[in-house]
Amino acid sequence: MDSHSKVASGICCVRPRSRRRTETTSSPVTLEKVLGITASGNSGLACDPRSGLVAYPAGCVVVLLNPKKNRQHHLINTSRKTITALSFSPDGKYLVTGESGHLPAVRLWDVAEQKQVAELQKHKFGISCVAFSPNGKYIVSVGNQHDMMVNVWAWKKDAVVAANKVSSKVTGVSFSEDSTYFVTVGNRHVKFWYLDHCKASKASAPVPLLGRSGLLGELRNNFFCDVACGVGSKSESTFCITSSGLLCEFNSKRMLDKWVDLQTSMAQSLSLSEDMIFCGCADGTVRAFSPVDLHFVCTLPRPHHLSCDVSIDTRYPDAIAVTYDPITRWLSCVYNDHSLYVWDVRDVKRVGKVHSVLFHAACVWDLEMFPDAPGDIDASLSSGAFISCSADNTIRLWRIEDQTQIYSHSQNIISSVSLDFIYVCVQDLLNIIYIDGNTNGQTAEVRTGIRTICISPDGKHLASGDRNGMLRVHDLTSMKEILKVEAHDAEILCLEYSKPETGLKLLATASRDRLIHVLDAEDDYSLVQTLDDHSSSITAVRFAGEMISCGADKSIYFQTAHKTDRGTEFRRSHHKVRKTTLYDMGVDPTCKYAAVACQDRCIRIFDISSGEQKKLYKGSISEDGSLLRVQIDPSGQYVATSCSDKNISIFDFYSGECVATIFGHSEIVTGMKFTSDCKHLISVSGDSCIFVWRLAPELTISMRERISMIAFIIKIQS
Known part of the structure; x- marks a missing residue:
């Protein structure tokens, strides 16, 4: 011009x-808030046992959420690759992440400084699982089905001390309480990997990682989708969950000792403490069992329905990831419609909701800011509100300004429980408009x-x-x-x-x-x-x-x-x-x-x-x-x-x-x-x-x- x-x-x-x-x-521009989650399983959800921060991926960003205050901090992946897996260090000072794409890196982040402090690039393709050893010395990373590598990284020495290949897709990994071994699970796969000979080795190159398969018996054809090694009095046991809905316990000899039917069509996630095992199942179900004898304890409340018309559609989203905070005794759950709930399970007979957010479940195509229009307009809409639409067939109304509410607005789709159990929290979501998808004889x-x-x-x-x-x-x-x-x-x-x-x-x-x-x-x-x-x-x-x-x-x-x-x-x-x-x-x-x-x-x-x-x-x-x-x-x-x-x-x-x-x-x-x-x-x-x-x-x-x-x-x- x-x-x-x-x-x-x-x-x-x-x-x-x-x-x-x-x-x-x-x-000039900083990330202030993320309304979304891209975790696809339990490897994409973690809780800091010290601070109670809940970490989950949102694209190339790790969101560090304080559920009680509804405050976020963010770790932005400079490689611009999608975060696929994450895990906190035992002291909560560090977070390790895995990513997708060609030549992905395992990255170590300082949580307080919100910056990367180390990285390992030993995988050729995407990373499906990462975990810290309880003693804080090692990080294990497992590649996806195209990579199939298991690496043990002594991160303080910046050296891979042991590595090996797996023969099947791995979806979960967990370290033993004494850090002497870890367990991976996947399709017809439960394997125990031992680190004793790695500690004694002085070789500069990685030594072959020693692995022994679990003795699966009549369950050998199952898909084992998540694993958690026992703690406390059950430190010699290993607990696994199958996609068909079985909770299994392996003893110290790697033998399948006992199992229990979760009474669900599908199970996907597992979280364990000294006194409770939580299993994320289909149709919004999360069941709790005792690790001592696998006896059933309770079923948590279900989240919201998948439709506004509950008389027609009574389905609930599947629980795909769960993580437990032993300090506050809160259980964070991610569901397959990209919603996140934090439940207070201190009293299993009076479970309450601490925090909940309902994000879009698919591509967000467009958004519009609400205009500063004069006249008789809802104050909640006119002040900093915006509207988004998505491939998930919903239109959602959001508010930027933080306003504290005791309970959900009557029009809010977020389900609520008794006021005795609800903590004061900020609601970002104002409303959801469900668009009818059953046109021309289409199914839901x-x-x-x-x-x-x-x-x-x-x-x-x-x-x-x-x-x-x-x-x-x-x-x-x-x-x-x-x-x-x-x-x-x-x-x-x-x-x-x-x-x-x-x-x-x-x-x-x-x-x-x-x-x-x-x-x-x-x-x-x-x-x-x-x-x-x-x-x-x-x-x-x-x-x-x-x-x-x-x-x-x-x-x-x-x-x-x-x-x-x-x-x-x-x-x-x-x-x-x-x-x-x-x-x-x-x-x-x-x-x-x-x-x-x-x-x-x-x-x-x-x-x-x-x-x-x-x-x-x-x-x-x-x-x-x-x-x-x-x-x-x-x-x-x-x-x-x-x-x-x-x-x-x-x-x-x-x-x-x-x-x-x-x-x-x-x-x-x-x-x-x-x-x-x-x-x-x-x-x-x-x-x-x-x-x-x-x-x-x-x-x-x-x-x-x-x-x-x-x-x-x-x-x-x-």
């Missing part, structure tokens, strides 16, 4: 004045997936489009569906409400079927016009005085609204073609410029009134991938981009200078939004996680100054 065009737009006097401060800040398991959402400027309506082309509109006051129509023949990729200042209340829907439908939001969403200018998928449509659309046909169309006898009609005013696919578009607050994210990793800035391209600069610091999303902050000073390499970058809108690059998601970032108070950037991803990033005060102050200046200029001009 030349200086003349900036003067003409009335924004030349609001250039960022704190550029120097922004450049010198050490961390066939999920359509909600592809995109948009909130009306007055904050009253929520429009959503799914992957089958179905358009739905919900009333956000009552949360009831007020419209459901098959608007398109293919998935709806974008929805957009018109701006209030235009005097029109329209909704535009754009789809992979090349069509844009313009609907009248004041007239029960009746059809106003259908536009078929594009020859391929439409990736974005925006209202900015004109209606602008771009797509996979490498075209950008500018449509101007005209009043006719038949009502409002859009006519093409400009049509521009580029040599690259246009994936997303954002409009600055003055509605003068549109920023387009392109396949060639460039941001192209178009003048909306003339349709001319004014500027082009790189929208990613990497040389790989494509730009998928672009988002302009409320002041129009910064633009955030997401690239297919999973990174997020923030650029100065005018100069194209990179202000910050952030990472942590393990899949592509499918949506981003700046909050209206300029304090946060929220990102959603294919890894099912929502990340809330806090912007540095320098960035926030700069944006707020510019917003004030724009408001002042508008006031003078009016």
Whole structure:
């Protein structure tokens, strides 16, 4: 943009004045909150026996959760590989992690400093399990079914002292209380590995790890999915769980001594203390047994239902990971719908819920900030609230600001128990809208997936489009569906409400079927016009005085609204073609410029009134991938981009200078939004996680100054 065009737009006097401060800040963007979990089994959940911190993976990030205060700290994997396994050291000072991908590393983290202190790269493929020895000297890591290696790492000496291969897939590992051996379990596999000869060895190279198979007897054909070595009076025993639902005990001679039927269709996880064994089973069931004689003790309360209509769907999510804190006597459970519960099991007859969070269970496709709309709007929605939609067929309403509640709101889907057992905790989730997936005779398991959402400027309506082309509109006051129509023949990729200042209340829907439908939001969403200018998928449509659309046909169309006898009609005013696919578009607050994210990793800035391209600069610091999303902050000073390499970058809108690059998601970032108070950037991803990033005060102050200046200029001009 030349200086003349900036003067003409009335924004030349609001250039960022704190550029120097922004450049010198050490961390322009920090991860503040993670709403998501990617643990797939017990190896992805751990509890610090000293502090009670619960650790679990969320993409490339380890979340360290304090359940009592609902506070998080984070360890971000600099290799940008997905965290698959983790375990605390016995003293709680360190955390060891394993990761997926080619040449993965076993990483050791200082929990207090939240930084990596050591790493081991001896696996060729992904790591399925990691564990600390009780004496703190060794770390054992087991590769996945493509790697099949077992390594024993003396981490203080930074040396692998023993290694061997396993012959089957391993899903669990546990050290004996005296650290002399550890046990791995998997498909028809229970094996005891001994470390005595490793300690005596002075060889520089790793010695072969000595292993002896457990004597499985008539259970030899079972899949052993988790293991825990006994403690205290049962330190010579080893407890395993089978996927078919058997709890087994092996004696000191590796013989299968006894077993008990868990009365479940499937079991997956195991956690053990001196006086209790907890088994995570199917359909939300967690059963407790005595380690002394394997006698049944109790069944824990089940979590929430998998549907809002319990009269039709009485299913519960499966418990896939459990970990026990012997100090507080709290049991943390992860379920296969990506929910996390912490139960107080001090009194097994009066089990209570300490903490619970319900995250998205699949790819999060889109998010929308709730507008600062005047009028009679629910206070919980209007203050820092945002809405996300997912392939799990749900739309979820979240709140950023922490507000303490004694118990769940009546509309909250989180199930509650007697008030006597509930601890005061913060609820991030406000509500869940379950979308009916049983259209056209589909079963409940066939999920359509909600592809995109948009909130009306007055904050009253929520429009959503799914992957089958179905358009739905919900009333956000009552949360009831007020419209459901098959608007398109293919998935709806974008929805957009018109701006209030235009005097029109329209909704535009754009789809992979090349069509844009313009609907009248004041007239029960009746059809106003259908536009078929594009020859391929439409990736974005925006209202900015004109209606602008771009797509996979490498075209950008500018449509101007005209009043006719038949009502409002859009006519093409400009049509521009580029040599690259246009994936997303954002409009600055003055509605003068549109920023387009392109396949060639460039941001192209178009003048909306003339349709001319004014500027082009790189929208990613990497040389790989494509730009998928672009988002302009409320002041129009910064633009955030997401690239297919999973990174997020923030650029100065005018100069194209990179202000910050952030990472942590393990899949592509499918949506981003700046909050209206300029304090946060929220990102959603294919890894099912929502990340809330806090912007540095320098960035926030700069944006707020510019917003004030724009408001002042508008006031003078009016």
